[in-house]
Amino acid sequence: MVWSSNAKGNFCSAEAFDAIRKKGTTVWWHKHVWATATHPRISGIAWKLIHNRVPVDTTLQKRGIQLASMCCLCGKEVESLNHLLWHCNRAKDLWSWLCHLFGCNYDFEDLEQAFAKGNNFSSLIKDLWNVGVLAIMAEIWKGRNKRLFEEISFDAYSCSYKVRWWLRAAGKLSKGTPRIHSTDGAILRKLGVNASIPAAPRIRPCKWIPPDFGFIKLNCDGAAKGNPGPAGVGVVYRDDHGNVIGALSMGMGATTSFCAECEAIMQGVEWALRNNWTMLWVETDSVAACHSFGKNQVPWHMITRWNLAIKGLQRLIISSTWREVNFAADCMANHGVSLPSGCIQAFVGRPSLLNKVEDPHYVYYRFD
Template sequence: MKHLAKVEDLIVNGNWVIPDIIQEVIELAGFNVASLAEPDVTKDDHLVWTPDLGGEFKVKSAFEEIRVKREKNSWHSHIWNSHVPVKTASTAWKLITNAAAVDVNVQRKGVHLASRCYVCYTHEESLSHLLWHCEHAQTVWKWVASKFEFRLYCSSFTEVISASKSRSPMIKQLWDVVVTSTMVTLWHHRNLIYHEEKAVNFNLCTARIRRMVRASAMLITGHSFHRMADRRIMTSWNLLVLLLKAPRIRKCWWTSPTEHTVKINCDGSAIRNPVLRDWFYFPGCFGRFSARYVEKNRCQHELYG
């Protein structure tokens, strides 16, 4: 096949002459050799890189072709976004994907050692236990959930991160920040115990979580639903409630109706008090609504002149 590097080598007297081994390759690519168009011998050969829409070879498209693609996680948007700091997101991502140097992961690499949680001393050390099932972690998560008035048992990241589905965009973004900050805090707390021989300290963890949340507060752009629960949650973190953005004011021009036609003004300036004008457009209004009735899901109005 080395000497058949050009298309012109597969053309003899204006017809396709394709060896069997190349026909198999073409058919495996999804093409029918019998349905190929007649070759145009007047044009020169040129390479076409099919993975790229422009037909040009690019390293990026080649990498996309050869790399192993995994299924997208439904929770990645809770980590990589504009309201979670990059440093916090990167550490949280390592913890979620089990890419931290805990005893269980070290044992999997062939290192023989006795494993014990450095926080509770009752179970072997794994990220699942350290972040979710350790007694100290459960105490911290209960404190976090109480700040949001949630009642949930924190046993995994997917379960915890979905607790804010029915809340306002502001609370959803705040919950993403708090969850990632709590995970990172629990990991740093473990490192303090392991490397610096510090004691288990609940107040140290809560203070660090508060500090990380306050530092990320300016990144939160979601608005509130004007509920008292939103205000209580933001107050518990010493944060301000973000209100809806003011609507944009647009100018519009009034045009008179056609002759023998009455026009009803029902724009924003006439809400709950529409007026009627005729085609002369004399000062004042032609009529107003004196009453409004609702009957069988239909609104009926009574006019007076």
């Protein structure tokens, strides 16, 4: 008996719960509200406001409660959440102040437009902008409650001070980096945020190594445009002189990248056996797939195929490599994405679509 929701067939309580739970639709704003840089307290208040789970006057009226309504901040309009956050004069002053800090124009009237203003910023400044937007919403709501229930007048200066505090906290939580030689430095000085200079990328050389005499090397790759999403597999076969002696692409339909990587290895070995190649070096850029096959812990739906395949092999080596020296297989996998599910295109020799292959005499570089 196997647990079909798990690639290895093992029962997992977390996956069982995920299989039976009711799943809501994905909302566009979740990555902004639950971002790493956003303090959980701000996220919680913002979630309530976005879902309109707050007792503003218009919401109470819709529930049948009869009451006269007036915005307790400006005293001019009926209190709705839309007015309170975006159209109240006191709120507009705070939005204008935030835009001045970030050097942008104040021309938005809802949350989606406000978040869109940060799209042109660097990753760090965008994180700070998003937190600033959510912090102002939260502080307006807290200021409204103090005015209504404690009769403490709304203080824009106190509100802006608290927003600055949330922004400084976000600067420590954010994983983003500023742009060099841009206005980011001036913005960070205004906010009082100390940004760490991004470390220079580590440069590591790598080479494609041909197989030993008598071996055939299979460079395998799986591609999924989304996870899950439309997927394909690609395999390139090369001899001990580095010559391409065959290639393969296959469409998989919608699946995960891990399943695509595993299927690439499986298809590669099976096609090699059809050509009577029994001494194989399988190389993939997926460490997870390499460990899975290397420890004979293949996905449960491939166990029978894999056991039959390895019986026909004389020698088998499985290793992982970097993408920088696996680009030929990646090209074949991307071609496989465009094929119908289950459609296999196998080539004898080097196919015309493979414009470039790894040169064993050339040094490639990985930046990370």
